[in-house]
Amino acid sequence: MLNENTLLKFNNIHVEVEGKEVVKGISLEVKSGEKHAIMGPNGSGKSSLANALAGHPAYGITAGEAYLNGVNLLDMDATERARSGLFLAFQYPLAIPGVTVANFLRSAVKARFGEDSIEMRDFRKILKGKFELLQVDPSFATRYVNDGFSGGEKKRLEILQMAMLKPSMAILDETDSGLDIDALKIVSHGINSTLTGDNSILMVTHYQRILNYVNPDYVHVMMDGNIIRSGGPELAIQLEEEGYDWVKSETMEKVEA
Amino acid sequence: MEKAIDKRFDIKQIGNDYAEKYGFKDPEEYFHKGAKGINHEVVEMMSRMKKEPEWMRAFRHKALDIFLSKPMPKWGNTELLNSIDFDDIYYYIKPTELQGNSWDEVPEYIKNTFDRLGIPEAEKKFLAGVSAQYESEVVYHSVKKELEDQGVVFMDMDSGVRERPEIVKKYFGTVIPPADNKFASLNSAVWSGGSFIYVPEGVDVKIPLQAYFRINAENMGQFERTLIIADKGSRVHYIEGCTAPVYSTNSLHSAVVELIALEGSYIRYTTIQNWAHNIYNLVTKRSVAHKNATVEWVDGNIGSKLTMKYPCIYLVGEGAKGEILSVAFAGNGQHQDAGAKVIHAAPNTSSRITSKSISKAGGRASYRGLVKVHPKAEKSKVSVECDALLIDEESRSDTYPTMEIDADNVRIEHEARVSKVAEEQLFYLTSRGLTEDEARLLIVNGFIEPFTKELPMEYAVELNRLIELEMEGSVG
Numbered sequence A: 001m002l003n004e005n006t007l008l009k010f011n012n013i014h015v016e017v018e019g020k021e022v023v024k025g026i027s028l029e030v031k032s033g034e035k036h037a038i039m040g041p042n043g044s045g046k047s048s049l050a051n052a053l054a055g056h057p058a059y060g061i062t063a064g065e066a067y068l069n070g071v072n073l074l075d076m077d078a079t080e081r082a083r084s085g086l087f088l089a090f091q092y093p094l095a096i097p098g099v100t101v102a103n104f105l106r107s108a109v110k111a112r113f114g115e116d117s118i119e120m121r122d123f124r125k126i127l128k129g130k131f132e133l134l135q136v137d138p139s140f141a142t143r144y145v146n147d148g149f150s151g152g153e154k155k156r157l158e159i160l161q162m163a164m165l166k167p168s169m170a171i172l173d174e175t176d177s178g179l180d181i182d183a184l185k186i187v188s189h190g191i192n193s194t195l196t197g198d199n200s201i202l203m204v205t206h207y208q209r210i211l212n213y214v215n216p217d218y219v220h221v222m223m224d225g226n227i228i229r230s231g232g233p234e235l236a237i238q239l240e241e242e243g244y245d246w247v248k249s250e251t252m253e254k255v256e257a
Numbered sequence B: 001m002e003k004a005i006d007k008r009f010d011i012k013q014i015g016n017d018y019a020e021k022y023g024f025k026d027p028e029e030y031f032h033k034g035a036k037g038i039n040h041e042v043v044e045m046m047s048r049m050k051k052e053p054e055w056m057r058a059f060r061h062k063a064l065d066i067f068l069s070k071p072m073p074k075w076g077n078t079e080l081l082n083s084i085d086f087d088d089i090y091y092y093i094k095p096t097e098l099q100g101n102s103w104d105e106v107p108e109y110i111k112n113t114f115d116r117l118g119i120p121e122a123e124k125k126f127l128a129g130v131s132a133q134y135e136s137e138v139v140y141h142s143v144k145k146e147l148e149d150q151g152v153v154f155m156d157m158d159s160g161v162r163e164r165p166e167i168v169k170k171y172f173g174t175v176i177p178p179a180d181n182k183f184a185s186l187n188s189a190v191w192s193g194g195s196f197i198y199v200p201e202g203v204d205v206k207i208p209l210q211a212y213f214r215i216n217a218e219n220m221g222q223f224e225r226t227l228i229i230a231d232k233g234s235r236v237h238y239i240e241g242c243t244a245p246v247y248s249t250n251s252l253h254s255a256v257v258e259l260i261a262l263e264g265s266y267i268r269y270t271t272i273q274n275w276a277h278n279i280y281n282l283v284t285k286r287s288v289a290h291k292n293a294t295v296e297w298v299d300g301n302i303g304s305k306l307t308m309k310y311p312c313i314y315l316v317g318e319g320a321k322g323e324i325l326s327v328a329f330a331g332n333g334q335h336q337d338a339g340a341k342v343i344h345a346a347p348n349t350s351s352r353i354t355s356k357s358i359s360k361a362g363g364r365a366s367y368r369g370l371v372k373v374h375p376k377a378e379k380s381k382v383s384v385e386c387d388a389l390l391i392d393e394e395s396r397s398d399t400y401p402t403m404e405i406d407a408d409n410v411r412i413e414h415e416a417r418v419s420k421v422a423e424e425q426l427f428y429l430t431s432r433g434l435t436e437d438e439a440r441l442l443i444v445n446g447f448i449e450p451f452t453k454e455l456p457m458e459y460a461v462e463l464n465r466l467i468e469l470e471m472e473g474s475v476g
Helices: A046-054 A078-083 A101-113 A120-133 A136-143 A151-166 A183-192 A234-242 A246-255 B002-008 B041-049 B054-069 B079-080 B108-116 B119-126 B146-150 B155-165 B163-170 B184-188 B423-430 B438-447 B456-472
Strands: A006-017 A020-031 A035-039 A059-068 A085-089 A096-100 A169-173 A200-205 A219-222 A226-231 B129-134 B139-142 B153-156 B193-198 B209-214 B226-229 B235-243 B251-253 B256-260 B264-272 B279-289 B294-303 B306-309 B314-316 B321-332 B335-343 B350-359 B365-371 B381-388 B396-405 B411-420
Touching: A006 A046, A020 A046, A020 A059, A020 A226, A035 B350, A046 A085, A046 A169, A046 A200, A059 B438, A078 A085, A078 A101, A078 A246, A078 B423, A085 A151, A085 B119, A085 B193, A096 A101, A096 A151, A096 B423, A096 B438, A101 A120, A101 A151, A101 B438, A120 A136, A120 B279, A151 A169, A151 A183, A169 B184, A183 B264, A219 A234, A226 A234, A226 B184, A234 A246, A246 B139, B041 B054, B054 B184, B054 B235, B079 B119, B079 B306, B108 B119, B119 B129, B119 B209, B119 B306, B119 B381, B119 B456, B129 B153, B139 B146, B139 B153, B139 B155, B146 B153, B153 B155, B153 B411, B155 B163, B155 B193, B155 B226, B163 B226, B184 B256, B184 B279, B193 B209, B193 B235, B226 B264, B235 B306, B256 B264, B264 B456, B279 B294, B279 B321, B294 B306, B294 B314, B294 B335, B314 B321, B314 B350, B321 B335, B321 B365, B335 B350, B350 B396, B381 B396, B381 B438, B396 B423, B423 B438, B438 B456
Parallel strands: A035 A200, A035 A219, A085 A169, A169 A200, B129 B209, B193 B226, B209 B235, B226 B256, B235 B264, B251 B279, B256 B279, B264 B294, B279 B306, B279 B314, B294 B321, B306 B335, B314 B335, B321 B350, B335 B365, B350 B381, B365 B396, B381 B411
Antiparallel strands: A006 A020, A006 A059, A219 A226, B129 B139, B153 B193
């Protein structure tokens, strides 16, 4: 039963990578306008979940169901998911040598919204605005996608893409990693400015620090392929102070009790 | 720039194929079509019909003797080379009696062909001179008056022999002598058409000159001959394009191109080879760069069944520079055996070779290169970069690089890479809404960007469109 405000909903999702189960039955519901964070230590399966939801062919969903705006996500390939409004900001964005940022963004905008969706002049105007938002130099447009980019530049480009593609559901995979504090602020500001109240984000992160700038409504803790605890923003602060071992031991106690 | 971007990614418009766009054929209403096969009679007849001087007639006969006695090369794709039946080829077809200087003078059906290929339109827009060859002869030729007033000579090679013997005799066959290789000797015996260009001292030809080569008949052999001389301090950019109908039997294209860049001059020679997949494209291209001169070969090979072509630069004067930038696209049933040769024969010379190849659907791309630095070519610089991209598992890429460095104090850079379209790259692009085919095309266009950006915009757009056609229905 889908709530009419439900944007993304998945039930009992299992993910396998190279024959190994890395996500072991996760369920989550993200309503329109909500900000969720999934936190967890390295190897907890959170990035695998993000990739599987976006349709990475190497991350097979072996069981469970998932819906985006009430439409079965698992019937769609990565292209169709993107065109339906799902977006994944990559932890390690790929270089596409010889393809300029401007060409790439234009291709992506056309792919998402249709061939005649945007005039070249408007496109450039919008792009210029997003460059200012993410404080990148105009020369960014003519550089090749992620080719020789610093870690910070790559993450800015991811959020720039998000700002251009206006996804209804964005999954941000470790967007804060590799950013210094100034860059983190700029990138967070970029993320916040894309939020309209109708679209939603799911942040996947190891550390709490990005959550200081992009405040989540819900925080979920993931370990060993499962969500072991969910709560409000205070859960992130508690985690930061007491570490993952704390939830782990507490969960163990519950199981034993 | 905006337009180029627009068209480049107009992926949805895919639907035309080579057969429809370039592979159509005209009925043969020829002025003269000789019998198949090669012998001294054919050569004699050609020379007579062309009203050539005695020295050229003798040159042809001598070259034919060399061709007949020379064995087939024992390297490259010998299986395909040995399958060529020289008795089953038409060596000389003269489509019209006279050459036109305006398109109205060209027979209607031939004019229509070049219309379909967009030549008159390109001429109006961005070319300083155009030569259009159909079968063995140049049927249309025109050059802007300003260039003629500056003393620039741009005519078909046959006219060059008749009208400018003092220059032609001095340079013809000096860079590539008939005995150079079997196909150069064949060309020397039966050559017809091609371009002759002379740019006088200090003249800068700012807009490109173009020649377009069209084969129409089945089992045709096209043997054009091009000679370009840039006098001291002059500059010129020459572009050639080529296409042919699609037939089940093979045709042969075997050109000889000689470039002479005198002191301080600059020649760029751009080729977009788009032959049908039944053409053997066996071409010898060589240039000589004198003191402080620059020669650049920009060489794109999309079509043909087998291409064997290694544009070459002899750097004979101090401070001469050479650059060879090439792209080869090998699809199903194609072998692109392309490469580059640079001979450093003077001090302080520099060369750069950039070779990019793409293999798809079982196609094979080979890079074959030679860089030789003579003992006296000290303080020279050499840079070689070979980059191969494989689209799928069954395709193939080989490199045969040779370096012979006999001088001291030479700086050499050499890089070779073979890469595959990575699953991660595809996922990155599909996660932005592109289809897998669109993603592959974008990756391929990016891969050849160092080449496309050197082309005039109109050609860059055309090249990307050709690649798009070749990538169509790319395996998943």
